[in-house]
Amino acid sequence: MGFGGNSQQLLSKIATNDKHGENSPYFDGWKAYDRNPFHPKNNPQGVIQMGLAENQLCFDLIEEWIRNNPKASICTPEGVHQFRNIANFQDYHGLQKFRNAMANFMSKVRGGRVRFDPDRILMSGGATGANELIMFCLADPGDAFMIPTPFYPGFVRDLCWRTGVKLIPVHSDSSNNFKITREALEEAYKKAKEDNINVKGLLITNPSNPLGTTLDKDTLKSLVSFINEKNIHLVCDEIYAATVFSSPNYVSVAEVIQEVEHCKRDLIHIIYSLSKDMGFPGFRVGIVYSFNDEVVNCGRKMSSFGLVCSQTQHMLASMLSDENFVTTFIEENSRRLKKRHDKFMKGLEEVNITRFPSNAGLFCWMNLKSLLKEPTFEDELKLWRVIIHEVKLNVSPGSSFNCSEPGWFRVCFANMDDETVDVALNRIRAFVGRETKKPVGIKRWQQNLRLNFSSRIFDETTVIMSPHSPIPTSPLVRAT
Amino acid sequence: MKLLSTKATCNSHGQDSSYFLGWQEYEKNPYDEVLNPEGIIQMGLAENQLSFDLLESWLDRNPNVAGFKSNDGKSIFRELALFQDYHGLPSFKKALVDFMAEIRGNKVTFDPNHIVLTAGSTPANETLMFCLAEKGEAFLLPTPYYPGFDRDLKWRTGVEIVPIQCTSSNNFQITEPALQLAYQEAKKRNLRVKGVLVTNPSNPLGTTMSRSELNLLIDFIKDKNIHLISDEIYSGTVYSSPGFVSVMEILKERNDLEDCHAPVWDRVHVVYSLSKDLGLPGFRVGAIYSQNDVVVEAATKMSSFGLVSSQTQYLLSAMLGDKKFTKSYISENQKRLKRRQRMFVSGLQKAGIGCLKTNNAGLFCWVDMSHLLHSNTFEAEMELWKKILYEVRLNISPGSSCHCAEPGWFRMCFANMSEDTLNLAMKRLKAFAAAEFNGSSCSKKVTLQLGFPAIVS
Numbered sequence: 042m043g044f045g046g047n048s049q050q051l052l053s054k055i056a057t058n059d060k061h062g063e064n065s066p067y068f069d070g071w072k073a074y075d076r077n078p079f080h081p082k083n084n085p086q087g088v089i090q091m092g093l094a095e096n097q098l099c100f101d102l103i104e105e106w107i108r109n110n111p112k113a114s115i116c117t118p119e120g121v122h123q124f125r126n127i128a129n130f131q132d133y134h135g136l137q138k139f140r141n142a143m144a145n146f147m148s149k150v151r152g153g154r155v156r157f158d159p160d161r162i163l164m165s166g167g168a169t170g171a172n173e174l175i176m177f178c179l180a181d182p183g184d185a186f187m188i189p190t191p192f193y194p195g196f197v198r199d200l201c202w203r204t205g206v207k208l209i210p211v212h213s214d215s216s217n218n219f220k221i222t223r224e225a226l227e228e229a230y231k232k233a234k235e236d237n238i239n240v241k242g243l244l245i246t247n248p249s250n251p252l253g254t255t256l257d258k259d260t261l262k263s264l265v266s267f268i269n270e271k272n273i274h275l276v277c278d279e280i281y282a283a284t285v286f287s288s289p290n291y292v293s294v295a296e297v298i299q300e301v302e303h304c305k306r307d308l309i310h311i312i313y314s315l316s317k318d319m320g321f322p323g324f325r326v327g328i329v330y331s332f333n334d335e336v337v338n339c340g341r342k343m344s345s346f347g348l349v350c351s352q353t354q355h356m357l358a359s360m361l362s363d364e365n366f367v368t369t370f371i372e373e374n375s376r377r378l379k380k381r382h383d384k385f386m387k388g389l390e391e392v393n394i395t396r397f398p399s400n401a402g403l404f405c406w407m408n409l410k411s412l413l414k415e416p417t418f419e420d421e422l423k424l425w426r427v428i429i430h431e432v433k434l435n436v437s438p439g440s441s442f443n444c445s446e447p448g449w450f451r452v453c454f455a456n457m458d459d460e461t462v463d464v465a466l467n468r469i470r471a472f473v474g475r476e477t478k479k480p481v482g483i484k485r486w487q488q489n490l491r492l493n494f495s496s497r498i499f500d501e502t503t504v505i506m507s508p509h510s511p512i513p514t515s516p517l518v519r520a521t
Numbered sequence: 522m523k524l525l526s527t528k529a530t531c532n533s534h535g536q537d538s539s540y541f542l543g544w545q546e547y548e549k550n551p552y553d554e555v556l557n558p559e560g561i562i563q564m565g566l567a568e569n570q571l572s573f574d575l576l577e578s579w580l581d582r583n584p585n586v587a588g589f590k591s592n593d594g595k596s597i598f599r600e601l602a603l604f605q606d607y608h609g610l611p612s613f614k615k616a617l618v619d620f621m622a623e624i625r626g627n628k629v630t631f632d633p634n635h636i637v638l639t640a641g642s643t644p645a646n647e648t649l650m651f652c653l654a655e656k657g658e659a660f661l662l663p664t665p666y667y668p669g670f671d672r673d674l675k676w677r678t679g680v681e682i683v684p685i686q687c688t689s690s691n692n693f694q695i696t697e698p699a700l701q702l703a704y705q706e707a708k709k710r711n712l713r714v715k716g717v718l719v720t721n722p723s724n725p726l727g728t729t730m731s732r733s734e735l736n737l738l739i740d741f742i743k744d745k746n747i748h749l750i751s752d753e754i755y756s757g758t759v760y761s762s763p764g765f766v767s768v769m770e771i772l773k774e775r776n777d778l779e780d781c782h783a784p785v786w787d788r789v790h791v792v793y794s795l796s797k798d799l800g801l802p803g804f805r806v807g808a809i810y811s812q813n814d815v816v817v818e819a820a821t822k823m824s825s826f827g828l829v830s831s832q833t834q835y836l837l838s839a840m841l842g843d844k845k846f847t848k849s850y851i852s853e854n855q856k857r858l859k860r861r862q863r864m865f866v867s868g869l870q871k872a873g874i875g876c877l878k879t880n881n882a883g884l885f886c887w888v889d890m891s892h893l894l895h896s897n898t899f900e901a902e903m904e905l906w907k908k909i910l911y912e913v914r915l916n917i918s919p920g921s922s923c924h925c926a927e928p929g930w931f932r933m934c935f936a937n938m939s940e941d942t943l944n945l946a947m948k949r950l951k952a953f954a955a956a957e958f959n960g961s962s963c964s965k966k967v968t969l970q971l972g973f974p975a976i977v978s
Contacts, residue, residue: 055652111588177529307524
């Protein structure tokens, strides 16, 4: 499609720049997985996907509910009498019963400690659409939002790409457990002002991706008072709210605003989605909840660009207002996440891999600093490439989350079955086992390992293997 | 420092226009055959409610799809629930392009790899703007045009619309002088023209574009080295001659497009949706079709902001993949639209009201009520519109909301109600028109529901 230099002007800058962020390493690992995906029978040597924060643990509960509630679908004989009404419904207010059910669900997830007003619920194309929408409402091109690191890589696309908004990272590190401190916020804000950048707000994810932790009430309160003082917005992405599986209990910003004196509610907005809590990213259910009437008004009109499918609204209106189901689901989801989390952590502990203690999320924040030759991002990426191509696990390097210190990796554990978790853990154990047995000062993986690896077996059914005893019957050996 | 963005506080979402105000009035006092027989009849919403029974009976015959099951009865709920790949479900894209080809009499075919799925045509149009233009740039649109374009094309993108003025003298067809004038107008406003956007079949005209118009457009964009977007959302609603000719067909026919520096094929993009042809606006199914790889790539990434639900993709891949069904649906749908339009036009005639005689498509008529205006002005048009809204209790769309260059035209939808309701609407209109045009010596003051007095003389 030969376009000359002149014809690049035929398209917009947005279409031709790379601010969609998909050239980041975050997606490289995904591509490696796509080319060689693990399958227990068909491709047991493939790459295991541990870079995708999906919740696959509770489908059986949802499937059972759907089977028992055929009226919730407009396509079944029991529900088809609603077909034309629902198929025709494109009102950007959304179905009232859907919003009622969402408000009810969001409240239940927060232990009933806060109530949500269905009239403040706006729909959007998943949390992706929701985050972009709130930026369009709150900021102009060139304005900036502060965002604590490490943060979800997709934010670069969602918050900045088409909106023209800038991100100002607020750094935290392990020295104080990645806490978002008042000092760090003030410093980042001050520097932005000095650089003549118009700061419109602060965006946090709570529970955090990639840390997997919930914010304590005091920190939340201090964030609220910070934005109040500076008269800037606070956007809280609470997409992982129902993935909290152990204490401390979850505290939503919605609870805190009731407790902060003279809180300017007009500055507070919540982003939500069912992609993580319920595990259906395919259905595209994103929500913007704002305490600001003007934002609700404007955002509602903008939701035309990404309404939730009416068929889905109808189904969820039924599902999420089923009190028994919701209560059971929330509890069971939590319980299974905890079980999966504990299993995975135990496996890591066995090879002395430390990780950031977490109580939520679908992943863990793994500390592999000891495996870096030098504490640099260059070495982090080298290690990452080995993990992808040699250990065959797609994990996400901390640098793709804008983490300020090298050596951290996000590893997802809720998007696979128990057997695959075992395979992954075995591979990790084997890899770390080899790394720690080598002579001091030499990091084996820094050498060209290809030949060595090909003669070694990754027999996932056995326990940790000695790096020096290849099994001659390995299919890998036969293949090379 | 202002708290919200400029976009949030301006009104270029266009929703202060009468198009939306009428909608609001309807919401306050909606007609219902039983519960509110004096209420306002909605004739401002271009919906296709004529063929739901065909879809419902297809669902009846295909229970597996309804229950998240594959053909062999296996549950695929999990796979669908997790599927968020912005490349879309391959089987759905295939079924969709086949459907699009079928609507065009298979005179053109579409490559599923060049289709981008979006949550309705609203984001499809906005996404194309984001890909092709930016602030300080403009697209030319023939008037009258769909009022929603002011929001979809301009609001968040910063792109401007410059009108190509069309008139009733030639049934609102696009002419070369009008194109050139619009291009110059943009220049005067210091806007760089990036392309032309047309709706074919046209909303609100309800007509298909002629071959000569389409060729004229291709000549124009070739000469100016700009884009052409053809919103073909109503392509399946063409019910009488001349049939539908897609811009893709014209491109295929021409043999002068290969030797350009920047190929014309790379600058023509089609927008589609199932909201009008299948009557499924609630399902949010839209698409962008382009031969331009860079556009497809960028638009695909942007579709993340509004993907089509996997549940819907699966359901429709089965429905549209049923070729026997699609063939009979397309033909039956068109028959019903034709019958309904005939009924409507005849009702208008009885009221002494005419409409665009080239009307052969869409879910509405472009109606000429200029003879009922007190003066040939848009003020008079708004007066008439208000009377029709509050007195006759019909919500219709005034031409000014569609940026029409001449006062007195109104878009009236006829496919979103039962036959009985349409008959009632025609009765009301007839009574009103007779009274308005009576020219009798007595003058009556009619106080409307909202106390808006209208003098009928």
